[in-house]
Amino acid sequence: MKRARVAYLGGIHDAIEEEGKLRLGNNLLAGFEDVVWLPPIRPRTVFSLGLNYKDHAKELSFDTPEEPLIFLKGPNTFIGHRGTTVRPNDVTFMHYECELAVIIGKRGRNIKPEDAYGHVAGYTIANDYAFRDYLENYYRPNLIVKNRDASTPIGPWVVDAEDIPDPMNLTLRTYINGKLTQEGTTRDMIFRIPELIQFLSSFMTLEKDDMILTGTPRGSIDTKIGDEVITEVEGIGRLVNTIVGEHSPATSRKEGL
Structure with missing residues (x-):
């Protein structure tokens, strides 16, 4: 559903x-x-993965990480389908990141990999924009790169876990103004969903409506004011977002609605 x-x-x-x-x-x-x-849910704690696809790490000239590279995202970053995201005037490189987002449905601690999917309620799409001008260290992205208001569209749908029989075999695509600019598959994740759930729950309790953004494949390119960006995940749908300038009359729909 x-x-x-x-x-x-x-x-x-x-x-x-x-x-x-x-x-x-x-x-x-x-x-x-x-x-x-x-946003199709009000996310609780949100974990975001850096460099979780080998081709993306290679694209950025980074070594494959030996353990998950995870940072947190605040609630003001999230916006729904057909919303707008501001490109700051001083930014020269702002790129999309099409990601499969995993929604936790059941509380758990020290979850074994074989039990991990039993803690998943469903899946949605995230477009986790990065403002690369401010990046200090790709292994630990700083707040200004990944926590700007309305910089992470999610949705439109949450698809129930039982309706996605193999989340580790889904195609991801991004289109800018109708042109395909990114294509990859969740098969290429370095750390798969059960491993991520095991890792996170090994040191903290996962709660209902926590969310894991699982990273993006290669192909992230700069976006400009006026661009329509569509991020697509097989079996879930298409998430539409438009880039606007700082003083555009178009305003983002806030997540607190």
Whole structure:
């Protein structure tokens, strides 16, 4: 099942996909174009992976990491489908990162790899923009690179875990203004989903609605003001985002709605 959160007619609604429309929690039907798309969950702790694809590490001339490189993201970074993300005036290189996002559905500590998928509620798409001008160390990205407001679109859907039989065999693609610019597969992750869940839960308790952004393959290129960026994950959908300038009249839809 595909689930979403949207704003419609002055209210915020949980919704499911039904025959090309949205069935809202109050049993109303709405068209995809008639709503404001919000992040499909209110994420709790968010873990983001750096250099988790061999081809991306090679693209950046970095060695393959020996253990997961993980940093945290704050709640103000998240925005929904069809939102806008600001490109700061002083940035010369701002690139997308198409990622499979794993949503934790059950609390756990010291989770074994063979039990890891039992703690997954579902999956969504994340586009984790990076502002490379401010990067000090790729092994430990600093806050200004990865925690700007509305810099991480997620959604549109959460797809239930049982509907994704093999999350380690999904194609990821990114399009800028309709042109394919990135293509990869989750088969090429260095640290697979069960390993990530085992690693994280070895030193902290994972909770419901925690989220793991699992990294991006090679092919991240600069984006410009006015670009429409579509990140796509097989079996989940397409996440649309538009780049705007700092003083654009277009404003981002905030995650707190």
